[in-house]
Amino acid sequence: MIKLQNVNKYFYRGEPREVHALCDISLTIEAGEFTLLSGPSGCGKTTLLNAIGALDGIDSGEIYLDETEIGSLDEDARTTLRLNELGFVFQAYNLVPVLSVEENIGFVMRLRGFSDEEIRRRVLEVAALLEIDNKLKSLPNTLSGGQQQRVAVARAVAAKPKIILADEPTANLDSNNSQILMNMMRELNEREGISILFASHDELIMHSVRRVITLNDGILINDHKL
Amino acid sequence: MYSLIVKMAWKNSFLRPARTLLVVAMITVSMSMMLGIQGLYDGMAENMIDKNRRSGSGDITFYAKEYRVQKDLKYRIKNASAIKDELKNMQGVKSVVLRVRADGLLSTARKSSFSFMQGIDIKEENHFGRFSEFLKEGEIKLENGDAVIGLELAKKLKLHIGSKVVFSTQDVMGEINSVALKIRGIVQTTNIELDDGAIFIDIKDIHRFLGTSSGDATQIAVVCKDEGLIGRLQTKYGGLDVKSFLELQPMMKMMQDIMFIFNSITFFIVMSVVFVGIFGVMYVSILDRIREFGIMLGLGMHYKYIRLQIFIEAMFVGLIGYLGGAIFGAILLIYLRDYGVDLSSFSDALEMWGYEAIIHGTIKISYFTTTFVAIITASLLSVIIPLRKIKKLNPIEVIKAEK
Numbered sequence: 003m004i005k006l007q008n009v010n011k012y013f014y015r016g017e018p019r020e021v022h023a024l025c026d027i028s029l030t031i032e033a034g035e036f037t038l039l040s041g042p043s044g045c046g047k048t049t050l051l052n053a054i055g056a057l058d059g060i061d062s063g064e065i066y067l068d069e070t071e072i073g074s075l076d077e078d079a080r081t082t083l084r085l086n087e088l089g090f091v092f093q094a095y096n097l098v099p100v101l102s103v104e105e106n107i108g109f110v111m112r113l114r115g116f117s118d119e120e121i122r123r124r125v126l127e128v129a130a131l132l133e134i135d136n137k138l139k140s141l142p143n144t145l146s147g148g149q150q151q152r153v154a155v156a157r158a159v160a161a162k163p164k165i166i167l168a169d170e171p172t173a174n175l176d177s178n179n180s181q182i183l184m185n186m187m188r189e190l191n192e193r194e195g196i197s198i199l200f201a202s203h204d205e206l207i208m209h210s211v212r213r214v215i216t217l218n219d220g221i222l223i224n225d226h227k228l
Numbered sequence: 229m230y231s232l233i234v235k236m237a238w239k240n241s242f243l244r245p246a247r248t249l250l251v252v253a254m255i256t257v258s259m260s261m262m263l264g265i266q267g268l269y270d271g272m273a274e275n276m277i278d279k280n281r282r283s284g285s286g287d288i289t290f291y292a293k294e295y296r297v298q299k300d301l302k303y304r305i306k307n308a309s310a311i312k313d314e315l316k317n318m319q320g321v322k323s324v325v326l327r328v329r330a331d332g333l334l335s336t337a338r339k340s341s342f343s344f345m346q347g348i349d350i351k352e353e354n355h356f357g358r359f360s361e362f363l364k365e366g367e368i369k370l371e372n373g374d375a376v377i378g379l380e381l382a383k384k385l386k387l388h389i390g391s392k393v394v395f396s397t398q399d400v401m402g403e404i405n406s407v408a409l410k411i412r413g414i415v416q417t418t419n420i421e422l423d424d425g426a427i428f429i430d431i432k433d434i435h436r437f438l439g440t441s442s443g444d445a446t447q448i449a450v451v452c453k454d455e456g457l458i459g460r461l462q463t464k465y466g467g468l469d470v471k472s473f474l475e476l477q478p479m480m481k482m483m484q485d486i487m488f489i490f491n492s493i494t495f496f497i498v499m500s501v502v503f504v505g506i507f508g509v510m511y512v513s514i515l516d517r518i519r520e521f522g523i524m525l526g527l528g529m530h531y532k533y534i535r536l537q538i539f540i541e542a543m544f545v546g547l548i549g550y551l552g553g554a555i556f557g558a559i560l561l562i563y564l565r566d567y568g569v570d571l572s573s574f575s576d577a578l579e580m581w582g583y584e585a586i587i588h589g590t591i592k593i594s595y596f597t598t599t600f601v602a603i604i605t606a607s608l609l610s611v612i613i614p615l616r617k618i619k620k621l622n623p624i625e626v627i628k629a630e631k
Contacts, residue, residue, distance in 0.1 A: 058624050090526060094627075
């Protein structure tokens with residue numbers, strides 16, 4: 003489903019402070035996987051996640067999402083790809099503050115042109131799964147951090163993307179909320195069959211996933227299934 | 229999706245209500261003041277033009293060729309009555325008057341001044357331009373040696389109601405003739421030429437005095453509804469000097485142009501204020517929410533929809549300000565139209581230049597339509613620079629900054 007071939011990424015290329023952020027990375031992530039990109043801070047996890055998520059370009063190599071080579075797409079096509087194929091969960095939740103929980107969950111679906119009825123049905127379904135169905139009319143700033151992150155997950159899941167990219171989703175949560183969130187994401191992965199790729203060094207996530215890819219200084223040093 | 233964009237735009241417009249309301253108040257106040265000033269400027273100009281038209285040339289005036297240069301009775305229109313009858317029967321003609329003018333010297337026992345006597349038919353003048361409304365003092369009485377005089381001429385010669393004067397001029401035979409007149413009324417037409425130099429008597433009396441025939445006139449003035457009429461009249465009466473109001477009164481045209489320039493400058497200043505106000509609030513608002521826009525781009529929202537949302541936000545602010553400005557502006561304009569601004573303390577100077585001491589405003593729909601277009605344009609232009617910031621936005625930078 004996702005295939006990386008000899009991916010290289012540099013920061014400050016050609017300058018004395020050049021950093022080789024991703025070194026010749028090649029890997030494949032199949033549909034329905036529940037995977038973690040792991041490694042110490044600055045090892046390149048987020049850079050790799052952003053490259054896979056068509057948020058950032060690479061300097062050489064190829065990234066395929068099914069048959070589409072992401073590097074060959076222009077900015078507009080990348081935006082469309084993100085909208086139609088990918089879901090994102092960020093560390094800081096990043097909900098739209100003026101929209102209610104219900105509207106936030108349905109945000110991507112609405113951008114994709116789903117009907118009002120489809121959006122309503124799906125929002126209720128996902129909200130129930132993530133146990134935020136009693137908060138649908140609330141504004142994000144009235145929710146706890148854990149609830150906000152569940153809304154962000156619901157938003158990512160609602161439009162049924164091929165893969166969800168979650169960058170440090172538990173970093174702002176306490177261990178209890180982190181555990182709840184991971185259980186829910188695992189359930190979503192199993193029930194909906196959506197691939198989820200985390201970038202994190204959280205032990206809790208490491209124990210929840212079924213595959214761990216470890217990076218160090220931009221080099222893939224380990225890839226094992228649990 | 230568009231309903232979501234409109235909803236986000238509306239809610240974001242009032243994300244910081246105090247800031248938005250301040251800009252709305254700024255637009256409301258500046259726009260209503262601008263409308264008031266426009267109404268007053270136009271009211272001044274239109275009032276002056278209207279009175280000049282009614283008391284002087286009408287919409288179209290006929291003179292004999294050479295009369296405007298020589299002002300001599302030998303250049304009078306000899307078949308004026310017949311032309312008047314023809315004109316009255318023409319489509320588009322509302323009213324026609326004949327006038328006879330003789331330049332001469334007006335004297336009291338102590339002072340004298342160059343002036344001109346104008347023979348008029350008061351009944352027809354009232355139909356033509358409501359002449360009696362120009363009365364400032366006394367009564368409009370023109371028969372049997374009674375006369376009405378222009379305000380500034382009366383001041384110059386220190387004349388009052390009941391004062392006696394002698395007017396001397398050359399009659400149609402070239403003889404010097406004089407007539408004694410009693411001032412029965414003082415008029416203020418705001419037509420500088422008339423107020424400064426005219427003494428009005430009955431047209432029959434002036435014919436007797438000058439020895440002209442009752443069908444003669446030095447001027448035929450026409451009020452008409454049809455702007456294209458002048459071309460037809462110029463062709464039909466090629467032997468006469470047929471002129472439009474603005475051709476005869478270039479000062480009025482100049483005044484109209486000056487008022488237009490004043491209004492344009494005021495308009496430009498106010499629109500600049502609106503532009504800067506909306507620009508300020510939108511720029512700060514967008515900087516405040518730069519992370520939100522970055523995330524939206526990251527989630528797959530195309531830039532064109534973000535641009536649309538921001539345009540709508542700016543339009544909401546502009547439109548609310550416009551509505552406030554239009555309501556308060558309309559109230560101000562209605563007040564100025566009905567009650568005017570009393571500048572009596574400057575009346576001498578104003579009257580000398582043909583203005584009334586109480587200036588009334590005018591109301592035109594174009595004030596509101598032009599301002600609407602300008603405010604919407606200013607609103608849309610004001611977000612171009614903030615939008616460029618979003619266009620250059622890299623979602624990753626925003627997401628990183630939040631870590």
